[in-house]
Amino acid sequence: MEIVIYGIINSITLTLMALGFSLVYGVSRLPNFAHGALYVLTGYLAWLLLNRVGLYYPLAIIGALALTGIIGAAMYYFVLVRIRGMPISEIIASYAIGLAILEGLRWGGLKGGTFTLPPFIEGSTQLFGVSVDYQRLIVVAAGLLLIGGLWLFVSKTKLGLALKGIAQDERAALTLGIDSDRMAVVSMALGSVLAGIAALVLFPLGSIVVEAGYQVLIMAVAVCIVGGLGSWNGAILASFLIGFAQILTVSFIATHFQVVVALVAIVVTLISRPSGLFGRQKELEERV
């Protein structure tokens, strides 16, 4: 039972980490390698707003999310837009920006001492005889809410439909008057906010460290590749696969191998089924 419950929690955690990356890639075909950096940045911003500026926790959260969204949009608007369509440059540039943010944070702020965000609700409860703290339940709730919210957003609102349009067929969307670059900015902002939300619900479980940035990036990439880049259903399914695989490894082999599982999953997927579980044929051509 413990394996099932923690497996579900771990899987939802992975989904949260991957949603932003998947959204940005799905809409603008931009592999945002600064995803992990934005994740850590939000945590640190929230910590700053909470402890240095002295805002109320909810206000600090909203402030941090807004700032991250703006930073993500600015990153696209000022830098990445100039290298659209050159995949290698996109990877290198976004990775470099991410590195600059992470290592800059490590140098400037995140060193010595521990930086922690308080959990939303203290304490824990019993669930089928397994003790689970409330924060982990909030993570699950946030994950489910986000998945549902995003689904509603993309299928019901005009902006969401525009994003979906660009994702499905950029040229056709352009002829219908949807501005591809503006949608890419929106998707970057949204993706950054999603990374931020993940950070804010997950960081209270531990402390804010720079390494989390790399970890999240690897996990997000792993989930998206295994699930098929740009496919949300695939990403969710893949996070359950990897999530449970990880929990099983931790309980039956050793904690050290947790990350290895994700990496092996990527390598195996890319080699055996290059377009991922839910990848489409079109992408297969690009990859192999």
Added chain:
Amino acid sequence: MAETTQDRRKERLDRGIKVRTDSVYAISHWQEMTYMLAPRLVFILGLLALPLILSFFPYWQRVISIVCIYALLAVGFDFLANHVGLVSLGGGFYVGVGAYMAALLNLKFGLPPVVTVPIATFAGGVFCTLLFLPCLPLRGVYFAIVSLMFPLLAGRVIEALDIFGGTDGLLGVESFGNPWVERYLLIGSVLVAVFVLRRLLIEDVGLVFRGVKDNDQAVKASAINITVYKALGVYFASTLGCLGGACLTHIYMWAGLSQFALDYSIIPIAATVVGGGGTLIGSVLGCLILVPISEMLRDFGTLRIAVYALILTAFIVYKSEGLMNYGARKYEQFERWVRI
């Protein structure tokens, strides 16, 4: 008379002397010969003379060795990315394999560096190529992602299995003894690597490499096995990386997990972008610029990674051709505005 840029464009033409030096007329006059040889000699002799010039600054002499190690990686990266079309973000993996292999040979079998370095270089190259073999069908972004995973995975596996000294690494590796051997071995390797790869690219093999990069379907259609050529490219790049790693382990007398670190993946890329992709020499130039900067910033810890990440971003966005291509253009062509 304000003329807007819309009415004119820049025209670039090869200089006469450049055209002459392309053919047999290169030997017609000393001017042509100087024009052709000067940049090459400046590069070769400059690199050879560097340790002598810097002999008054012992600290910077050590930096030369580090520059050369990065230069080997950068040349490998440049070759693989701009001539074979595989963007490998896993430079750290090659260095780590070379380093561990040299250290193990030295510690377990007591072999001297004269033996360990060549073995680690070539056997390491084969080892890396074999590991990369299953991923070679992948292209572009996907290969980049997988290659980024390799050094991380290797580090984790060593940590988890607690083999090869685990997190402590392997201590007490023999040093080169004479520092001049170390410097000139590395400088010589860089020169040889650049020379050999540049020759290779103008041979038939180079043409196939180009083809694999530009249109692999066409190469396939010509009944050429592209995986073989990709593997060959990876072998060259990883051999250079392993050589760097093997030397590194003998310089620091230590092999450890930090040799799989991010530095070895990101600096060569930055150097290639700054120096100018596709020129091979440009990536050496980039290392000569970036590595000293990073040494000067050593006191600031991880800020240096942030600094060259920013330099990298700035170059890739605003000056994506790089210094070497820019310099070559100015040297070989003149520009003028022409009315449209």
